[in-house]
Amino acid sequence: MASFCAEHLRPHKESPAFRDHQLCPPLPDLQQRKCASHNKLLELFCREHATCICSTCILSHRLCHTTPLQQAREEAEAELKKKLTQTQNQSRRAAQTVTLVKENQSHTARAAALQQVTTKDVFTPKIEMDQSLIDPAYQSAINIKETVKLAVTQSLDKSAEAPKPAAPNAAAAAATKQLIESFLKKPREELLQYAASITLDYNTAHNQVVLSDNYTKMCVSETPLNYSDHPQRFTYCSQVLGFQCFKRGIHYWEVDLQHSNFCGIGVCYGSMKRQGAESRLGRNSRSWCIEWFSNKISAWHDDVEKCLPNTKASRVGVLLHCDQGFVIFLAVGERHNLIYKYKTQFTEALYPAFWVFSSGTVLSLCQLKP
Numbered sequence: 001m002a003s004f005c006a007e008h009l010r011p012h013k014e015s016p017a018f019r020d021h022q023l024c025p026p027l028p029d030l031q032q033r034k035c036a037s038h039n040k041l042l043e044l045f046c047r048e049h050a051t052c053i054c055s056t057c058i059l060s061h062r063l064c065h066t067t068p069l070q071q072a073r074e075e076a077e078a079e080l081k082k083k084l085t086q087t088q089n090q091s092r093r094a095a096q097t098v099t100l101v102k103e104n105q106s107h108t109a110r111a112a113a114l115q116q117v118t119t120k121d122v123f124t125p126k127i128e129m130d131q132s133l134i135d136p137a138y139q140s141a142i143n144i145k146e147t148v149k150l151a152v153t154q155s156l157d158k159s160a161e162a163p164k165p166a167a168p169n170a171a172a173a174a175a176t177k178q179l180i181e182s183f184l185k186k187p188r189e190e191l192l193q194y195a196a197s198i199t200l201d202y203n204t205a206h207n208q209v210v211l212s213d214n215y216t217k218m219c220v221s222e223t224p225l226n227y228s229d230h231p232q233r234f235t236y237c238s239q240v241l242g243f244q245c246f247k248r249g250i251h252y253w254e255v256d257l258q259h260s261n262f263c264g265i266g267v268c269y270g271s272m273k274r275q276g277a278e279s280r281l282g283r284n285s286r287s288w289c290i291e292w293f294s295n296k297i298s299a300w301h302d303d304v305e306k307c308l309p310n311t312k313a314s315r316v317g318v319l320l321h322c323d324q325g326f327v328i329f330l331a332v333g334e335r336h337n338l339i340y341k342y343k344t345q346f347t348e349a350l351y352p353a354f355w356v357f358s359s360g361t362v363l364s365l366c367q368l369k370p
Contacts, residue, residue: 022223045072074277176324176343183319183328184338191319194252195368198242198352203230204274205240209356215243216365220356237280242352242365245270251320253352254332254366257292257313262357264291264300265316267327269348278303281355288342289353290316290329299340311339315366322346 003026004012012018027033033042035054042052048064058066067075183191200215207227210219220238227233234240255265264281266289273279282289282300290308291298299306313331316339320327325345331337354363 024224043069045069047072077277176326179321179324180326180328180341180343183321184330184336188317188332188336191252191317192368194250194319196244196246196251196253197367198244198253198365200354200365201232201241201243202227204232204234206234206236206238208238209240211240213364216367217362218354218356218364219362220359222359231274233274234279235275236277237355238357239279239281239353239355241268241270241354245349245351246320246322247349248322250322252317252368254315254317254368255354256315256364256366258360258362258364261292261294261361263361263363264289264353264355265318265329265363266290266300266353267318267320267350268353270351271348281353286348287353288327288344289355290340291355297339299342301342306340308340311337313337313339318352320350322350 009023012021012023034040035042035057038054038056040054040056042054044053044055044058044066045051045068046053046061046064046066049061052069053061053066198216200211200218202211202215205211205218205227207224208221210221210225211217212219218240232241257263266281266287268281268287268289272284272286278284281287282291282305283303285302288301289299291300295310297308297310299308311331313333315332317330317332317336318327319330326341326343327350328341329339331339356363
């Protein structure tokens with residue numbers, strides 16, 4: 001919790017004795033982030049007492065529910081976002097109600113004004129009907145009615161006999177569903193004909209993501225790395241994108257998981273944000289992923305989570321069909337097991353995307369041969 005000049009910082013970078021020390025940029029409000037009782041950094045949030053505590057305070061909060069500050073912040077932001085949406089909806093409904101009340105007031109004033117208008121009896125002229133002219137016209141109308149009724153009945157009978165074509169949208173959806181099922185039934189050998197060679201893009205890697213094995217393996221560093229600034233680099237989460245992108249055709253790749261407690265695999269548009277909470281994979285409308293978080297597996301898209309059955313997988317296959325608009329995640333084995341599938345209309349080129357959080361988690365891109 002000390003700040004150093006360049007000369008005093010040098011031993012921490014060069015001496016093995018300080019290798020385990022975690023360095024971070026100095027904070028202008030560091031004293032406000034310390035516990036007033038123990039002079040330690042505030043690292044946890046106590047839900048019962050709604051306060052930030054340090055690692056020593058936790059002894060007096062043994063029975064409380066505590067979470068890391070970052071997680072508590074994200075949960076609070078999500079709750080505020082939800083309440084903001086509810087408030088906006090209530091405001092919109094209130095505005096609609098005010099508009100309706102004003103319209104009713106206007107109608108009431110119009111009705112009150114009409115009550116002041118004087119009325120006179122309507123003049124009704126005396127009309128004498130010539131029955132000799134009415135009878136032929138009436139009979140002609142009846143004949144026309146019967147002719148039209150007969151023609152409509154015959155047309156309906158023919159329409160009922162003719163086969164009705166399926167609606168275009170329904171037919172397309174059924175065809176896509178059948179196509180997905182056919183891919184799910186294919187053995188791995190057939191999927192390998194769509195094998196794509198994927199490497200990781202250094203310029204997108206967060207500064208705590210370590211890339212190795214010719215940019216095909218990724219893990220998390222406990223200390224920040226000296227990556228150069230780049231507009232495509234992730235700054236919020238330890239994520240990285242594949243160097244290759246796909247706009248057309250069918251593509252398949254596989255990822256080996258080691259200690260998959262905290263990681264994610266997915267696809268995203270290149271226009272996905274690189275900064276802030278919305279840059280996290282699956283927390284925006286421009287990315288689709290599955291995520292392992294401790295013992296839970298979830299599908300994430302547009303900041304909506306769907307919990308999935310706990311499927312054992314040491315290798316995950318990703319099948320992307322750009323033209324038909326779907327991506328399938330499979331547990332690779334002797335027999336493929338479906339983990340999850342997304343169906344949508346892709347509007348931009350798609351990049352393979354990866355997230356690792358735990359320092360023990362390693363993701364490796366498999367080099368497949370068709």
